[in-house]
Amino acid sequence: MKYLILIHSNPKSREIWESFSPAEKGAGFQVYAALNDELAASGELIVAEALADPSLGRRIPAAPGEALTTDGPFAEVKEQLAGFYLVDCSGMERAVQIAERIPEAPLGLVEVRPVLDLNGLEM
Amino acid sequence: VTAPTAFEGLLRELAPQVLGALVRHHGGFDTCEDAVQEALLAAALQWPAEGVPANPKAWLIRVASRRWTELWRNESARRRRERVAAALEPPPADPVPAADDTLTLLLLCCHPALSAASQVALTLRAVGGLSTAEIARAFLVPESTIGQRISRAKQRIKATGAEFRLPPDAELPERIAAVLRVLYLVFNEGYTASSGPALHRVELTGEAIRLARQLHERLPGDGEVAGLLALMLLTDARRPARTGPDGGLIPLAEQDRSRWNTEAIAEGVGLTTEALATAPIGPYQLQAAIAAVHDEAAHAADTDWPQILALYDLLRRIAAGPMVTLNRVVAVAMVDGPGAGLRELGAAEAEPGLAGHHRLAAVRAHLLDLAGDHAAARDEHLRAAQRTLSIPERRYLESRADRLA
Numbered sequence: 001m002k003y004l005i006l007i008h009s010n011p012k013s014r015e016i017w018e019s020f021s022p023a024e025k026g027a028g029f030q031v032y033a034a035l036n037d038e039l040a041a042s043g044e045l046i047v048a049e050a051l052a053d054p055s056l057g058r059r060i061p062a063a064p065g066e067a068l069t070t071d072g073p074f075a076e077v078k079e080q081l082a083g084f085y086l087v088d089c090s091g092m093e094r095a096v097q098i099a100e101r102i103p104e105a106p107l108g109l110v111e112v113r114p115v116l117d118l119n120g121l122e123m
Numbered sequence: 124v125t126a127p128t129a130f131e132g133l134l135r136e137l138a139p140q141v142l143g144a145l146v147r148h149h150g151g152f153d154t155c156e157d158a159v160q161e162a163l164l165a166a167a168l169q170w171p172a173e174g175v176p177a178n179p180k181a182w183l184i185r186v187a188s189r190r191w192t193e194l195w196r197n198e199s200a201r202r203r204r205e206r207v208a209a210a211l212e213p214p215p216a217d218p219v220p221a222a223d224d225t226l227t228l229l230l231l232c233c234h235p236a237l238s239a240a241s242q243v244a245l246t247l248r249a250v251g252g253l254s255t256a257e258i259a260r261a262f263l264v265p266e267s268t269i270g271q272r273i274s275r276a277k278q279r280i281k282a283t284g285a286e287f288r289l290p291p292d293a294e295l296p297e298r299i300a301a302v303l304r305v306l307y308l309v310f311n312e313g314y315t316a317s318s319g320p321a322l323h324r325v326e327l328t329g330e331a332i333r334l335a336r337q338l339h340e341r342l343p344g345d346g347e348v349a350g351l352l353a354l355m356l357l358t359d360a361r362r363p364a365r366t367g368p369d370g371g372l373i374p375l376a377e378q379d380r381s382r383w384n385t386e387a388i389a390e391g392v393g394l395t396t397e398a399l400a401t402a403p404i405g406p407y408q409l410q411a412a413i414a415a416v417h418d419e420a421a422h423a424a425d426t427d428w429p430q431i432l433a434l435y436d437l438l439r440r441i442a443a444g445p446m447v448t449l450n451r452v453v454a455v456a457m458v459d460g461p462g463a464g465l466r467e468l469g470a471a472e473a474e475p476g477l478a479g480h481h482r483l484a485a486v487r488a489h490l491l492d493l494a495g496d497h498a499a500a501r502d503e504h505l506r507a508a509q510r511t512l513s514i515p516e517r518r519y520l521e522s523r524a525d526r527l528a
């Protein structure tokens with residue numbers, strides 16, 4: 001079963017991160033590195049990436065002639081996607097176990113979503 | 124899906140025999156497995172250009188053994204370790220085949236110390252003779268992910284001290300049950316409805332059937348092995364009729380039965396009949412028997428539902444589970460009417476594993492539809508579509524809801 005673990009950031013989490021000393025930031029990176037190594041070794045990791053600052057992203061505008069419904073710019077939305085893990089593990093329980101180890105989890109910023117697959121049993 | 128070429132089939136057939144010969148001679152499953160994998164890759168590169176050697180098995184053993192020696196020398200140089208020179212001699216080029224090598228390998232690859240995902244990956248590589256890249260493509264994950272599962276599995280096997288020999292008789296039934304679970308997992312993974320991404324993927328259903336067949340040849344008296352092989356054959360026989368031209372799922376009741384594979388059905392029915400008559404009854408045999416009843420009906424309306432219900436009653440007694448409960452409810456509805464089915468479903472709802480499950484909603488939708496309550500059936504179809512994790516099932520359930528709109 002594949003699961004996407006989404007890590008969000010918000011002004012409060014960004015503030016906390018910025019208040020960290022270099023040593024504290026280093027410790028945070030180490031938690032991630034250890035988790036990545038462990039998931040790679042167990043054969044559960046498909047891909048994990050951290051996203052660059054939202055100000056560097058581009059939003060595709062609606063096609064000409066169609067109403068623009070977003071307020072834009074996207075970067076001003078309070079909650080942002082900051083990174084993600086795509087894992088292939090035994091089930092939701094295990095995926096949650098992995099997600100809980102992400103440093104942002106206690107802030108309520110981590111979400112686990114099952115991925116649809118192509119298997120279909122006869123109905 | 125591309126069929127394996129003749130020599131690919133030959134390579135996969137020989138893979139466990141070559142590995143068995145190497146492990147019995149040199150010991151050390153992990154290094155031998157690496158060496159055989161490299162010999163298979165060498166053969167896949169050389170044989171198409173140079174032709175299949177006169178004695179392909181001897182060729183593979185020779186190349187694998189040479190590779191093993193190199194791997195061993197590297198390792199021993201690193202460890203500064205000595206070992207008797209005799210072990211460095213290659214094994215006889217054409218050893219008397221040990222009939223149980225494939226069985227021994229299957230049991231080792233499905234060792235209880237390994238995770239299910241590792242058992243699957245290792246079985247497909249060491250017994251199935253597939254490359255890491257092929258397995259990765261089949262499971263739609265990166266090659267490195269499968270590579271890690273295989274290397275971790277081999278480390279675990281080494282750490283547990285498991286040896287290349289048949290486990291004691293007392294342990295055998297449990298260990299064979301683990302092999303059957305792995306083969307069933309492989310089969311189900313391959314039983315996908317989509318044709319797009321399946322292109323260039325190894326046929327996992329075919330591979331599961333091939334390995335189950337090998338297991339059945341070694342253990343012809345084991346009713347559950349025969350039962351699983353029969354279940355796979357009887358299920359796969361319906362595959363040509365199971366998806367429409369647009370890739371959408373076609374339910375059993377609406378399939379064009381003239382497109383079913385009659386040869387596979389005949390083989391599956393024969394295996395099931397013999398197993399039920401000669402071996403102690405088990406869950407795979409019962410599931411195969413149910414599949415056989417479906418497959419023997421020329422039209423959906425001819426289906427012997429009372430017999431299917433009786434088989435589910437039996438299955439529920441020896442291997443209860445949420446899917447058995449649900450399928451039995453469908454059989455109850457077909458025998459006693461949708462009202463009776465809906466009453467049973469109400470009772471089943473509390474069962475652990477069923478609360479909130481999309482299949483519960485899908486079955487309720489089907490029964491409401493049969494009962495003529497189309498508005499409620501539509502809502503339940505949509506509820507099921509929302510909760511499923513399968514793209515083909517979601518499409519199917521949404522199309523059912525649309526029909527009732």
